Amino acid sequence: MEVLLCAATRLEIDPTIQYLASQNIKNIDILVTGVGLIAATYHITKAVYQKRPQLILQAGIAGALDTNLKLGSVVIIESETIGDLGVMEQGSFRSLFDMKFLQENDAPWTNATLLNATGILDELLLPRVKGVSINEITTLPSRIEQYKDTMGASVESMEGAALHYVGLMENIPFLQVRSLSNFVGERDKSKWQIKEAIENLNKELIPIISKFVRL
């Protein structure tokens, strides 16, 4: 099976890149997309057309919106939304669905979410959560509540929805794996656990990859 493994930054998947190189494993393409939805969408789409992978894995760190989640823990994403695509009007946020630019089940959306219904999640024992992707890293408490309460999201990233959108549109199985480096809204980086999150993410990645590819 040809697998495309992508991340926003090389640092996030560097231990896995090193491992794959040390084992001389060739049927996994590595893609560093850059940070953000636009860069991720462009680079994933380009790689899909050039390589036609049978599985796209996106791995990275993320912020936890749900304070019951543990920093450093690894989760898989069952659905994605885009948190800040719309308009702030009279104190409340209206999404493209609220504005009627999109219907909730227009492809590739299912009930206004980008759902991973490929069955891949069933093969893994990791906790499943809902993700929200944003362009502007969230700091406002009211926004955090909105993403949690209105969108049901537990984790926030800047690229997840790009993977789900492209995977669904191109009918390619995909999996988003995230490790929680910080609580959303916490800008004091001394309280982030980036090192632990990257270590734990990469510890999970090799067993996940080996489920789909002979290593």
Ligand SMILES: O=C(O)c1cccc(C(=O)CC[C@H]2O[C@@H](n3cnc4c(=O)[nH]cnc43)[C@H](O)[C@@H]2O)c1
């Ligand atoms: O500061 C560092 O040492 C460092 C090392 C590796 C990666 C980073 C990043 O900041 C990566 C940005 C990447 O992480 C996701 N992310 C992480 N926390 C959040 C958050 O609270 N809200 C949104 N996104 C988050 C995001 O997907 C970025 O691509 C820093």
